[in-house]
Amino acid sequence: MNYSLHPLGNQALIISFGAEISRSLHEQVVATYKSLQRARISFVTDLVPTYRSVAVYYNWRTVSYFEVEQCIQDVLKTVQLEESLSEKKVINLPVCYQDEFAPDLQSLADYHKMTTEEVVKRHSEPNYLVYMVGFLPGFPYLGGLNDKLETPRLQTPRAEVPRGSVGIAGKQTGVYPVSSPGGWHIIGNTPIELFNVKRGQPALFEIGDQLKFFSVSRSEYDWIKDKGCVEDFVQVRGNKFED
Amino acid sequence: MKQLIQVNKPGLFLSVQDLGRPGYQHLGVPVSGAMDRYALIMGNRLLNNSEGFAALEVTFGGTELTFKYDTVICITGGDLAAHIDYEPVPLWETIRVQQGQQLIFERPIHGMRAYLCVAGGIQSERWLGSQSTFEKGEMGSRLVEGDVVKVGQVEGVQPSLSALRRDLRPVLTKTVTLRVITSQVESEFTSSSVTRFYQSSYVFKKGDRMGCVLEGDPLVHHSTADIVSDAVTYGTIQVPANGQPMILLADRQTTGGYTTIGTVISADHWKLAQMAPGATVQFERVSVKEAEWLQQSWKRY
Numbered sequence: 001m002n003y004s005l006h007p008l009g010n011q012a013l014i015i016s017f018g019a020e021i022s023r024s025l026h027e028q029v030v031a032t033y034k035s036l037q038r039a040r041i042s043f044v045t046d047l048v049p050t051y052r053s054v055a056v057y058y059n060w061r062t063v064s065y066f067e068v069e070q071c072i073q074d075v076l077k078t079v080q081l082e083e084s085l086s087e088k089k090v091i092n093l094p095v096c097y098q099d100e101f102a103p104d105l106q107s108l109a110d111y112h113k114m115t116t117e118e119v120v121k122r123h124s125e126p127n128y129l130v131y132m133v134g135f136l137p138g139f140p141y142l143g144g145l146n147d148k149l150e151t152p153r154l155q156t157p158r159a160e161v162p163r164g165s166v167g168i169a170g171k172q173t174g175v176y177p178v179s180s181p182g183g184w185h186i187i188g189n190t191p192i193e194l195f196n197v198k199r200g201q202p203a204l205f206e207i208g209d210q211l212k213f214f215s216v217s218r219s220e221y222d223w224i225k226d227k228g229c230v231e232d233f234v235q236v237r238g239n240k241f242e243d
Numbered sequence: 244m245k246q247l248i249q250v251n252k253p254g255l256f257l258s259v260q261d262l263g264r265p266g267y268q269h270l271g272v273p274v275s276g277a278m279d280r281y282a283l284i285m286g287n288r289l290l291n292n293s294e295g296f297a298a299l300e301v302t303f304g305g306t307e308l309t310f311k312y313d314t315v316i317c318i319t320g321g322d323l324a325a326h327i328d329y330e331p332v333p334l335w336e337t338i339r340v341q342q343g344q345q346l347i348f349e350r351p352i353h354g355m356r357a358y359l360c361v362a363g364g365i366q367s368e369r370w371l372g373s374q375s376t377f378e379k380g381e382m383g384s385r386l387v388e389g390d391v392v393k394v395g396q397v398e399g400v401q402p403s404l405s406a407l408r409r410d411l412r413p414v415l416t417k418t419v420t421l422r423v424i425t426s427q428v429e430s431e432f433t434s435s436s437v438t439r440f441y442q443s444s445y446v447f448k449k450g451d452r453m454g455c456v457l458e459g460d461p462l463v464h465h466s467t468a469d470i471v472s473d474a475v476t477y478g479t480i481q482v483p484a485n486g487q488p489m490i491l492l493a494d495r496q497t498t499g500g501y502t503t504i505g506t507v508i509s510a511d512h513w514k515l516a517q518m519a520p521g522a523t524v525q526f527e528r529v530s531v532k533e534a535e536w537l538q539q540s541w542k543r544y
Contacts, residue, residue: 006427009478009506010534016427021471033269045265046274048474050498055474057265060509060538065531134472134498137272137380141472177271178381195270197370197382203270 001028001079005069012046012057013068015076021051021143026131027081029054030208035079041071049207050132051141090210090235093175093190094228095124095166096221101189108151108168108185119187122146123166123173124213130205138177138195138203142211145173157183164189166213177203191216191225192233204230244342246363246394247311248299250386254306254348256452257386259365260358260493261297264373268497274477275375275382278356278452278493278516281413282320286360289317289337291402296364297374299392301357306348308359310340314394315362315402321354321517335407337362353415354517362402363395377494379453418444419514419522421490422529422537423480423505428470431502432482436463440504440526445488447522452494455515457524461486468502475499478507478515490515508534 006014017028033049036056046057058068097105097120109116128142135141145168153169158181161167165176167184176182177194194204205211216224250257260283263276277283277300284294299308304323317337318325325332325348332338332346334357340346348357367374370382378384386392429437445459468484475481479491481501490507491499492515507515508529518524529537 004427007424007506007531008426008474008476009424010508010531010538011476011478011506012474014427014474016473019471046268048268048497050473051471053473055268055476057268057476060535064535132472132498133269133271135271135496137267137270139271178379180379195380197380202267202272202371207269 001076001081003028003076005072007065008055010060010065012055013065013072014053014055015072016053018052021131023129025052026129026208031079031081032076033207035075036072039075041075043068050134088208088210088237089206090212090237091204092212092214092233092235093192094216094220094224094233095188095190095213096216096218097188098218101165102187104154104185105187108149108187111151112148114148119149120215122149123168123187124215126212128173128211130207130209130211132207133203133205136177136180138205140174140205140209140211142173145171149173151185153183154185157181161186162189164191164194166190189221191221191228192230199230204234244312246314246396248361248392248394249309249311250388250390250392251307251309251345252305252388253386253390254301255303257302257306258300258376259297259367259383259386259392260300260375261373262295263375263493264371267371271497272371272380273377273494273497275377275494276373277358277375279320279358279513281513282356282358282516283360285335285407285411286317286319286358287364289335289402289405289407290315290360290362292360292362292364296360296395297367298361298365299359299386301348301359303355304348304350308346310342310344310346311391313339313341315339315404317360318357319360320357322352323354323357324349324352325357333406335412337402337404337406339404351519355519356516361394363397366393366395379494413513415514415517415522417523419518419524420527421507421511421514421524422527422534423507424531424534425505425528426503428502429504431465431470432504433463433465436461436486437504440488441528445524445526447518447520447524449520450492450518452492454489454491454495455518457488457490459487462488462504464502469500470502472498472500473503475503476506478509478512480504480506492516508537510534510537
């Protein structure tokens with residue numbers, strides 16, 4: 001495992017593995033993140049895994065960067081790469097792709113010279129991987145979008161994208177956990193709450209999770225929104241990651 | 244007698260803030276909390292509160308509050324021409340207020356944000372362990388006209404009156420110097436533009452709790468301004484394609500996709516909270532060790 005350590009101001013230490021988006025970097029990030037979680041270092045306040053790094057935030061009022069660096073180097077010696085593959089959470093996320101939730105589905109289909117049905121099929125086929133969570137509370141950065149759906153961002157971002165919106169921008173697809181301005185093409189909406197501060201696990205997604213979208217009708221959407229339980233859409237698998 | 248403060252006029256932006264909610268950044272939840280943590284901590288210390296008790300963060304002024312009971316308060320941070328019954332209120336000192344008295348924050352004289360700390364601390368709902376308002380994440384909302392804020396019981400005796408030592412009261416200089424620890428991707432910029440960045444000065448254009456925008460000699464990227472997203476924090480200086488620095492603040496995102504030149508050290512965060520539009524800013528490179536040494540004044544107090 002190749003890495004370098006850098007300060008992020010005097011508040012955090014960044015363990016950097018590279019500068020690109022790749023499965024191999026992701027696995028190093030997840031394995032390191034898990035080792036650091038398990039080490040339960042008393043002065044660490046946050047561990048933030050990204051595409052390319054893990055940021056270790058520390059209590060800078062009680063500990064120096066030098067001490068943190070020593071401690072992190074010790075933990076890094078214990079990281080086992082296979083570990084990132086050991087357990088996977090798989091989320092099956094229901095999405096209603098109907099017009100009222102999908103203001104950009106038709107134009108996106110036209111752009112790619114496909115029918116809207118083809119767009120939905122291609123979007124709900126892959127097993128997506130959560131490369132990281134950021135941008136908004138609970139927002140998953142997903143890898144695995146079908147190349148044929150790659151679409152440049154909207155020319156003018158919308159002032160408000162409703163919560164639960166499923167969108168495409170560039171090579172990425174994502175889901176808005178809360179309402180926010182945004183430049184993504186909106187092609188559907190999920191009735192599942194991605195983020196709820198009142199829940200024991202406030203965010204549905206964490207780095208390393210797998211996600212699959214499945215299409216639901218308007219009445220199914222309403223039923224899930226009303227009576228559905230988040231846990232029913234989450235499975236934990238012990239086996240190796242499926243491509 | 245209920246321990247309440249009534250909001251008659253909120254002003255530009257009035258919100259409850261404490262030291263924020265660390266521990267949830269891996270879920271994309273920013274730490275948030277008081278923009279000027281030094282002011283919040285000192286106000287709480289002077290009142291014998293716990294350092295992390297919540298206070299009201301008053302932005303810019305135009306704010307009017309009425310105390311519904313007798314208590315002891317301490318106003319810290321920026322000078323927003325605070326007065327009670329036409330008497331100016333000193334900053335960084337505890338004072339007694341009586342039921343029915345009105346506290347007005349008129350307008351910014353020095354700085355942009357004042358903290359109203361109250362003996363016992365402001366009481367409000369907690370989200371993920373913190374009372375800090377973070378509207379974008381649906382964790383509380385700004386205070387509006389007619390809102391009533393609860394204050395906690397003081398444990399033991401009321402705090403005795405005290406004042407912060409003069410030399411510990413920060414004052415903004417005309418040109419604000421922000422000390423920076425360089426980023427690992429500094430080499431993404433041309434070296435001549437990096438040299439200019441540390442030699443020339445910038446103008447603070449505008450900002451909110453998420454970040455602020457500066458204008459001056461543009462930084463020049465070797466290739467592109469976009470990077471694969473990496474962690475960012477309070478004080479991180481991002482540089483988008485136009486080359487103008489953008490500094491992230493308390494309600495920042497947890498990760499960012501722009502090239503960064505460095506991060507403003509914690510000892511200078513209060514300056515970021517207090518700078519007013521039009522301020523002149525200069526950057527100075529420091530090491531982590533220097534940053535830690537500069538931070539010591541907090542521990543010494």
